[in-house]
Amino acid sequence: MNQLIKWAGWLLFSLLGAAAIGVIALNRGESISAIWVVIAAVCVYVIAFRFYSQFIANRVLKLDATRMTPAYKYNDGLDHVPTNKYVLFGHHFAAIAGAGPLVGPILAAQMGYLPSMLWLLAGVVFAGAVQDFIILFISTRRHARSLGDLIKSELGYVPGMIALFGTFFIMLILLAVLSLIVVKALAESPWGTFTVAATIPIAMFMGIYSRYLRPCAIAEVSLIGFVLLVLSIVAGQYVQENPVWAAFFTATGEQLTWVLIGYGFIASVLPVWLLLAPRDYLSTFLKIGTIVGLAIGIIIISPELKMPALTQFVDGSGPVWSGDLFPFLFVTVACGAISGFHSLIASGTTPKMIQNEADARFIGYGAMLMESFVAIMALVAASALEPGIYFTMNSPAAIIGTTAESAVQTISQWGFHITPEMIAQTAQNVGEHSIISRTGGAPTLAVGMAQILSDVVGDGAMMAFWYHFAILFEALFILTAVDAGTRAGRFMLQDLLGTFIPAMKQTDSLVASLIATGICVSGWGYFLYQGVIDPLGGINTLWPLFGIANQMLAGIALVLCTCVLFRMKLDRFAWITVIPAIWVYTCTLTAAWQKIFHDNPRIGFLAHAGKYQDAVMQGTVLAPAKSVAQMQQVIFNDYINTVLTTLFMVVLVSMLAFGIRTILQARIVRHPTTSEAPFELLPVYVASEK
């Protein structure tokens, strides 16, 4: 009887989910409420977690709750500590959630909310969460080793090195695109620039406070920091209204780029306790708090989705980024559905602390479902805006011009309602001079969030506060990522270069670390600068490159998972990673191919270079270049991007070849050939056996 009630419950739950998806899918031309999206998403997540992840855990991987974990085996009270699964879930989620799942769906919203929503749900259930879960499982069974080491031991030394090499380039592109988002959000915005700049002295104060005055009081110092942050947002308004200060904090994109590059260099050689650690406290807690706040806001307000389910831009002619729905939507959405970067986290600190192997399902699969929900919320925030406003903010100046009139004219032609008054009113509401071409996703999310949050707290009057709060929230964790990423990139580079030049390996050598930091900063700085001066907004080029890089890493991780399944002799279940791997490979390779060879200069790098080359031949100068030398620079950038994209494709194809070799070798042998740690009982079970 109990069984019957349970199954009836699941049946009802499935029906609810199906009904919600039905409402979304069958809606014709009328705007629907966001609550349907939330219900559909939650139902899909719960059902997937209950059934699919359980199938993987019990039938495929056969998680063994009695098996020794690295946390017990190497327990040192520091890195390896057996940790409660709910506590560890929070840690793992905070490590995987970042700007990616927030920005991707916002950019993808130009095709309407439906395609992104469907991919966010299907992708996470069958690809993203599966990847995170299985990598966590693999690492837990292998002394919590890192992705690079795992690939070395399962596929061989060379593929391991290739993967590390690929990871380094992802870091560069990631840091460039994240910095670009900050530059785009802060350019010509004294209020935003002031508040973000204020985080540096605030963090330094916190650093000194917790180093010398009150060590270990994380909660206390974070609370002080938070209060100071809120004050800096309030003060920002006065800065903006004061002509002298406003002029001081008004910077162009190019100026901000140089500031950011200098900042990245200095911040990553400063002692960690002074700037990085305290700002990490602020950004981590603010991130978690804001995500929770946004979720509550969306559920309470349940805004109408004004964006159509599908726009005409599914044909690839959209202004925000160019390219057809397949493959570019999947590369653009990226992190919220499947993110290769997570394989680094799932083979990082989490497996060192997992108390019981059986927890891998809840932590690995579950945390990724949460991440997907964050992406769904970002999609809701973007779709709740007037589509006219969305396109005003996200279309580059090269397409809609720089005045409200030109923007209205172009966007009205696309069939979206917009007036110059609406543009002026929105800008005034959020306390900015202009909202035209504020590309990069962050300002759009901030306006969307400000609308939702100011409906909950503070009426319309607090919209400007919430807007700058949202900008600050994003800039804060992006800057922390830039700072930590430059540092991590520097160590990675020192490791890689150390293989050839032993002197470079010394991480405590000032010269070696300055050289490595310099290379790192100029690497991402180069792509950042290129993005900032791009008339199409930079995001148009860099975000797809980032997406391709990220999905490349996901492809590598899925190949690793597949190899391990074959080496475990689980051939008949290999489809759980083979199918997502084929899909990720197809999307990524097609996108990379089109980015290089597509005839449309807005998509293909070579076509773009060709267009400028022709202009040089005819002696004309094309914007944004102002001289022939700059034209040559644009052409050179196109070739750099081509080389980089080719590199990503080579990494992907060679990993596939190594993977297939490993699988064939595993198929010949009749017994499992994995390099798992030998079976030992968990201490608790040893005690009970005695």
Add this chain to the structure above:
Amino acid sequence: MNNVINHVWKQLTQSLRLMVGVPEYSTYIEHMRSAHPGQAIMSQEAFFRERLEARYGSKGRMNRCC
């Protein structure tokens, strides 16, 4: 009921601290006392500094995501 709230609150604060790389000091002491009796135990301040260096210093690799 109070017990449940206390328990949830404790886990929440533990999780928040772990998010910035600081595990429980009491667990560390317990571990040192039972597994390595006689060995020097770091003070809470030294423990805090060690954890900071481990998360952000040269030992720490990429520990956050995009």
